[in-house]
Every structure is written in structure tokens, then in C-alpha cells.
Amino acid sequence: MDIVGHVRCFVAVAEERHFGRAAIRLGMAQPPLSQRIQRLEKELGLRLFERTSRSVTLTRGGALLLDDARALLARTDTFLAGAARIRDGRSGLLRAALPSGIASDLVTAILTGLREHQPGLEVELHELSTTEQLARMASHELDAGLIHHPCDTTGVDLGPVLRRELGVLLPPASPLAARAEVPLSALTGHDLILFPRAHAPALYDELLTTCARGGYTPGTIRHGQGDSFVRGLIHSLNAIAFTPPEQGHPANGSEPGIVWRPLTGAPLAWRFSTAWPKDRDSGAVTAFADAALSVLRNSSGVSTDQPPRPLHLRPASEYWL
The missing domain is CATH 1.10.10.10 (Winged helix-like DNA-binding domain superfamily/Winged helix DNA-binding domain)
Structure with missing residues (x-):
């Protein structure tokens, strides 16, 4: 009844x-x-x-x-x-995540865009790696996020894939700082600082594969993500790190003497997109995806991935050879 x-x-x-x-x-x-x-x-x-x-x-x-x-x-x-x-995404709770390394002004702009278009929406924002985001989406603990590619996209829907080219942060004493741009092969002799592999295994492997193809095989790989920690390693260990241009600019906190230079031919890039559990999109998820896409597309050095590269993984390997 x-x-x-x-x-x-x-x-x-x-x-x-x-x-x-x-x-x-x-x-x-x-x-x-x-x-x-x-x-x-x-x-x-x-x-x-x-x-x-x-x-x-x-x-x-x-x-x-x-x-x-x-x-x-x-x-x-x-x-x-x-x-x-x-x-419709006009109120309620949205559990969303961004990866570490996203510039603070971009985080602020995304949250501001959400508040402007969905003032009644409560956002619970987390800093999570791609691996952690995908795991939480699979267990219904996360509604949406921003993930790096390549990765296993089974069970998720994706927004447009964007690309941000990477350059290199060089230690103060490196002779490469005198160059306008740096080929990968010239980095031989420098250790490499990367995020921990568990955070995005396929992306980690893809970066190393591209470096090897370009003639750079680091003698030692050191792991770190915090900006200050990474820059401390660059200073003390003759190491280098790959970052987008705005994170290497002195105005954004570079240590004295550390220099950012573009890589010859732009061989390395972050590829990323918004993601959410398949068939579980909502007004709130759409609002997050739209806000993040708008902010990121207006960021320096970001473009649509053209031509688009495959997002799925080889059956026998986590990265594309």
C-alpha cells in the first residue's frame, strides 16, 4: 500500500x-x-x-x-x-581525491569552482595516489578523483585525458643548468628522484622506459614526493627530478640554485583525467569533474592528449613498450 x-x-x-x-x-x-x-x-x-x-x-x-x-x-x-x-549535486557529501604534487593554487581553484556552482555540496577532499584512489573507488569509499595514466581503468569512467609536459630540476652545480633545454641522454650521472612505485606502478615504469629509450638510465633511484624533501635531495645528492614548469619556477618555492629546464623534444609528461566508479555518476560527481577539468585546462602547459594514447595495460606488462 x-x-x-x-x-x-x-x-x-x-x-x-x-x-x-x-x-x-x-x-x-x-x-x-x-x-x-x-x-x-x-x-x-x-x-x-x-x-x-x-x-x-x-x-x-x-x-x-x-x-x-x-x-x-x-x-x-x-x-x-x-x-x-x-x-543533482546541489547538496550532500562528495568524497573526492587529488594526487600529491598538485599545485596549491589549483586545489584552491577547484574547490572554489565547486562552491560557486554547488553551494550546498559538502566536499571531503583527500590527497591520494592513483593506486589508492582506484582501490577506494572499487570499495565505494570514493566518489571521484583525479588519476594519472597509464593505470588499470577497469570499473571506472573517465573524463577527457589531459597532458602536462615535464621538465627537469637540476642541482646547483650541474653544468646542464647553462643549457636552454636538456636532452634525456645528458642526465647520465645524475640520480633520479621519483614518487614511490606503489603509488602508480604503470606510470613509474613508463617514465623509466622513456628515460632508457632517451639514453638516460639512472644509477640510483630515490623515492620522495614532498616538495621540500625532493629539493633537499637534489641539493645534497646530485640528483634530478621531473616536474611541470610551474613547480620548478623560483616564484613557487625553488631552493636557491636549483634550476628548472625543459627536456628536448618533450619526451615526458603527466597524463591525467578525472575518474569515478562506472555507472555511479551523479550531479555531485559531474560538478567535481567539470570544476577540475575547467581549472586544469586553464593551467599553463596543459593540453588535451593528442593523439590519445591507450589507457589500458598490456596483459604481460604494466606499461607500454
């Missing part, structure tokens, strides 16, 4: 004191309305109306129930309106 629908009919008849006018108000014919009232009375074991050929009046029991019936309908309407806002 549709109790809410039947109660709505009861309130309409009680307020109109006429079955015909109540039927018009509800947008239904009078006979089905009368049948609904009879079924409700039977369900409650209580007569709600006294009916004559000329009038309809509430019984004492009906009068006592009317305020409760109105309150039930008000709560129902509030519930349905809240569900619609959550569905």
Missing part, C-alpha cells in the same frame, strides 16, 4: 470537504480517489469521513489524525527535495 499517496488523498479531501474538488486538485478521477480513501480507512481500522449526498465531514478520528497527516506529507516532501538536491 502506498501509504504516503493515500494520506495525501486524505488531506486533500479533508481540506476541500468535497471529493470532486479534491480529485481535481490531485489530478485524478473521483472514483479512484474514493477507493483510496476506503482502502486507507480499512488499513487504519478507522472511519475518516462522514459522507452524505450533500456533504463530506471529518469524523472525530479523522480530525485528530489530520495534523499528523499534514506533518507526514511535509516530512516526505522535505525528504524527496533533499534526495533531489543530492542527486
Whole structure:
């Protein structure tokens, strides 16, 4: 029995004191309305109306129930309106994630864009690696995120894939700092600082494969992600790191003497996109994807991945050879 629908009919008849006018108000014919009232009375074991050929009046029991019936309908309407806002992304909770290394101004811009377009949406933002994001999406603990490619995209839907070219951070004493751009082969002799492989295994392997093809095989790979930690290693260990241009600029916190240079031929790039669990998109997820895409597309050095490279992985390998 549709109790809410039947109660709505009861309130309409009680307020109109006429079955015909109540039927018009509800947008239904009078006979089905009368049948609904009879079924409700039977369900409650209580007569709600006294009916004559000329009038309809509430019984004492009906009068006592009317305020409760109105309150039930008000709560129902509030519930349905809240569900619609959550569905459309206008309120509710969005659990989203960004990878480490995203510039602070981009994080701020994404959150600002969400607040402007979805002011009622509460955002629970996490800093998570691609591997962690995909695992949480699979376990329904994350609604959306920004992931690096290549990776295993089974079970997720993706936004457009974007590309940001990488350059190299050089130690103060490196003679390569005098060059306008640096070929990968010239980096021989420098250790390499990379994010931990577990954070994005396929991307990690792809970067090393590209370096090897370009003539650079680091003698030692050191792992680190925090900006200050990475720059400390560059200073003390004759190591290098790959970063986008804005993260290598002195205005963004470079240590004195550390130099950023583009790589000859732009062989390395971050490839990334928004992602969310397949068939679980919502207004809130769309709002996050749109905000992130708008901010990232307007960032320096970011372009659409053209021509698009495959996103899936080889069966026998985690990266493309």
C-alpha cells in the first residue's frame, strides 16, 4: 500500500470537504480517489469521513489524525527535495581525491569552482595516489578523483585525458643548468628522484622506459614526493627530478640554485583525467569533474592528449613498450 499517496488523498479531501474538488486538485478521477480513501480507512481500522449526498465531514478520528497527516506529507516532501538536491549535486557529501604534487593554487581553484556552482555540496577532499584512489573507488569509499595514466581503468569512467609536459630540476652545480633545454641522454650521472612505485606502478615504469629509450638510465633511484624533501635531495645528492614548469619556477618555492629546464623534444609528461566508479555518476560527481577539468585546462602547459594514447595495460606488462 502506498501509504504516503493515500494520506495525501486524505488531506486533500479533508481540506476541500468535497471529493470532486479534491480529485481535481490531485489530478485524478473521483472514483479512484474514493477507493483510496476506503482502502486507507480499512488499513487504519478507522472511519475518516462522514459522507452524505450533500456533504463530506471529518469524523472525530479523522480530525485528530489530520495534523499528523499534514506533518507526514511535509516530512516526505522535505525528504524527496533533499534526495533531489543530492542527486543533482546541489547538496550532500562528495568524497573526492587529488594526487600529491598538485599545485596549491589549483586545489584552491577547484574547490572554489565547486562552491560557486554547488553551494550546498559538502566536499571531503583527500590527497591520494592513483593506486589508492582506484582501490577506494572499487570499495565505494570514493566518489571521484583525479588519476594519472597509464593505470588499470577497469570499473571506472573517465573524463577527457589531459597532458602536462615535464621538465627537469637540476642541482646547483650541474653544468646542464647553462643549457636552454636538456636532452634525456645528458642526465647520465645524475640520480633520479621519483614518487614511490606503489603509488602508480604503470606510470613509474613508463617514465623509466622513456628515460632508457632517451639514453638516460639512472644509477640510483630515490623515492620522495614532498616538495621540500625532493629539493633537499637534489641539493645534497646530485640528483634530478621531473616536474611541470610551474613547480620548478623560483616564484613557487625553488631552493636557491636549483634550476628548472625543459627536456628536448618533450619526451615526458603527466597524463591525467578525472575518474569515478562506472555507472555511479551523479550531479555531485559531474560538478567535481567539470570544476577540475575547467581549472586544469586553464593551467599553463596543459593540453588535451593528442593523439590519445591507450589507457589500458598490456596483459604481460604494466606499461607500454
